[in-house]
Amino acid sequence: MRPFISTIAAATLLMACTHRPTSAVDQTKVADPLRTPADFAAIADAHARSVALYGEVSRVIESPRCLNCHPATRRPTQGDDLHPHVPYVLAGVEGHGTAGVTCATCHQSANVATFAEPATIPGNPRWALAPASMAWQGKSRGDICRQIKDPARNGGHTLAQIHHHMAEDKLVGWAWTPGMGRKPAPGTQAALGDLLTAWIETGAACPEG
Template structure:
């Protein structure tokens, strides 16, 4: 952990004790939520309806706090299961990795870091830690709106549908959502299950749920 991060921990802890950050009582990689298998949707005979249902299931991950916190429309990250404002105050900046004077790497390292500060069990970490690009911001949008956005290369970071499959199912930063560190509730299921749902959704026509 950086020296700057060490200096910030007492400040973060003070905010936590004041109720700004409330870690979830879940261990790293252990979630009470599950994802249905692709095979469980085989009974839906209409391909378009089956495709939309697959995306709804994948939406359990896409709209989970572990993902939403890094996909804010305001370019200001949020924290916790209730999408609280980031502490200390942060902005994505030009590079999506923080402002010039306070980059994300000030506190976030290449991996989750345990702390001894009250109220904060771990500081999240990944070699590419930062906000999703502005065009991939979907916090506050409905699943139907997110689906249309995810399909549009102009609004999804330039991904084609085929390139979305490995991005969702294999990308290491996306995978952090299932290994968020002690004190945070992981995303439902596993990244492999999520990737399989996205693959089946794409291969069935990438239809969006009504809404």
């Protein structure tokens, strides 16, 4: 009975945060495709090409599907306008909510359809808020880029591990399958992975500012 009760509670609270797995979708079949590394091949200077590649990566990073779980505070946001999460919740110590108001109270292992807007409550077994050190909202592309690369803030991850997280992690992949009522992140997770590979191979340069 508990999952049923949780689903009813979730529908009543109308959650709308962000994340789930992706599949190798043909970019020609998505509404907002990403450019490919080949589109940047004409930029002769490797540093300039790397910065341009990161700019395309940023189209995903700066989408509401990602920013909602990388908020400026320890309270998540939701919707395309990044409004404060309803009901009021906080990340807690590990990003999974606080006692009595955990993410799993309403966010199940998969998306759950509702009878009102938004039409889907996000779902993933590992649903959580990003660490405080990875807050992105309100920051420039350059600041986010340097933040992502900084082991002191990214959990000690290498560029290869950052690539794996963004290009293969199923929780991140939710951004491309957010369910009815939400616009997916641009392109596909596989396309993002290709851009990240090219960005790293050209020096993982960050834009100024």
